[in-house]
Amino acid sequence: xxxxxxxxxxxxxxxxxxxxxxxxxxxxxxxxxxxxxxxxxxxxxxxxxxxxxxxxxxxxxxxxxxxxxxxxxxxxxxxxxxxxxxxxxxxxxxxxxxxxxxxxxxxxxxxxxxxxxxxxxxxxxxxxxxxxxxxxxxxxxxxxxxxxxxxxxxxxxxxxxxxxxxxxxxxxxxxxxxxxxxxxxxxxxxxxxxxxxxxxxxxxxxxxxxxxxxxxxxxxxxxxxxxxxxxxxxxxxxxxxxxxxxxxxxxxxxxxxxxxxxxxxxxxxxxxxxxxxxxxxxxxxxxxxxx
Ligand code: ADP
Numbered sequence: 001x002x003x004x005x006x007x008x009x010x011x012x013x014x015x016x017x018x019x020x021x022x023x024x025x026x027x028x029x030x031x032x033x034x035x036x037x038x039x040x041x042x043x044x045x046x047x048x049x050x051x052x053x054x055x056x057x058x059x060x061x062x063x064x065x066x067x068x069x070x071x072x073x074x075x076x077x078x079x080x081x082x083x084x085x086x087x088x089x090x091x092x093x094x095x096x097x098x099x100x101x102x103x104x105x106x107x108x109x110x111x112x113x114x115x116x117x118x119x120x121x122x123x124x125x126x127x128x129x130x131x132x133x134x135x136x137x138x139x140x141x142x143x144x145x146x147x148x149x150x151x152x153x154x155x156x157x158x159x160x161x162x163x164x165x166x167x168x169x170x171x172x173x174x175x176x177x178x179x180x181x182x183x184x185x186x187x188x189x190x191x192x193x194x195x196x197x198x199x200x201x202x203x204x205x206x207x208x209x210x211x212x213x214x215x216x217x218x219x220x221x222x223x224x225x226x227x228x229x230x231x232x233x234x235x236x237x238x239x240x241x242x243x244x245x246x247x248x249x250x251x252x253x254x255x256x257x258x259x260x261x262x263x264x265x266x267x268x269x270x271x272x273x274x275x276x277x278x279x280x281x282x283x284x285x286x287x288x289x290x291x
Contacts, residue, residue, distance in 0.1 A: 024137040025165065032066070032144045034282050035166050036201065039193070040175045041185020043074075043153040046206035046242070047175045049252055050271075051150035052080045054173070056257035057275040059105040063145035066098060068135055069109035070162055071152040072121050072128050078111040082255025088112050091140040098139055106144075108135050125157040132161045154185075155192040163196040170282050171201030173239070178205050178226035186227065190234055201281050202237035203227050204274055210244035237281065240274040243267050 040047040055067040069077035081101045088096035098106035151159040172193040176186035205227030231238035245267040251258040
């Protein structure tokens with residue numbers, strides 16, 4: 001299928017090198033059926049946690065999945081998948097293979113290129129754009145059913161680069177916590193996606209209520225229902241909520257995706273229901289992609 005937004009011809013002012021780079025990017029993207037970006041207005045709302053569990057859940061359903069961590073300054077995906085200290089292996093033509101988290105889940109993150117896990121990357125926009133481009137075009141992703149992109153919080157250089165480099169993103173999944181300050185930032189994500197022409201797949205409310213382990217009653221630490229209300233107001237799909245779940249913290253610290261480590265919990269069922277909604281939303285878009 002021809003990628004939307006691409007032209008094989010050399011553009012005016014484009015050098016031979018730039019043209020070749022663009023062609024490599026297009027070839028990579030042609031082999032990836034669905035591309036999703038996970039975004040949030042704020043840090044710490046569980047965006048990376050959602051990205052890891054979404055990618056793992058899709059892979060467990062038999063899809064071939066790639067997870068691209070474009071959080072250049074605070075890459076967490078490798079740790080959350082137990083891949084700390086891993087390195088990419090060289091492939092042909094100066095390319096690299098992504099790191100495998102399982103048979104059908106591959107990962108790329110700046111974390112695999114740092115000398116030490118504690119190293120800090122101090123780069124400005126253009127350099128970040130360059131590395132994100134390389135993460136797409138110089139990585140042997142192979143054929144993928146889904147690429148899940150985890151971007152840093154906010155609407156800065158990284159999600160902007162992704163939006164520009166992948167002109168046919170299938171959707172943005174927005175993660176927020178229920179309280180008003182977080183919702184306000186989530187609305188900015190919607191504006192951002194709309195300005196870039198990225199369809200919003202829907203909004204997820206994370207850290208939505210906590211079941212007290214002592215009395216079994218629900219405590220609404222960050223309030224509840226704010227994301228669903230915002231989704232209604234913005235006329236966007238609400239994908240579901242994930243409770244505040246202590247096991248989510250321990251499993252991600254231990255490098256084991258929660259929905260794999262604790263599949264029999266209510267929280268894992270909530271996440272799986274969200275994954276099903278996302279799959280369905282993407283599948284419903286399919287006929288339009290073929291036009
Ligand atoms: P972000 O990517 O938005 O900065 P993270 O996914 O890194 O956020 O999550 C921040 C912290 O919150 C992590 O320690 C993670 O384990 C924890 N966390 C995420 N979602 C939940 C949840 N539903 N319940 C409890 N802890 C969570």
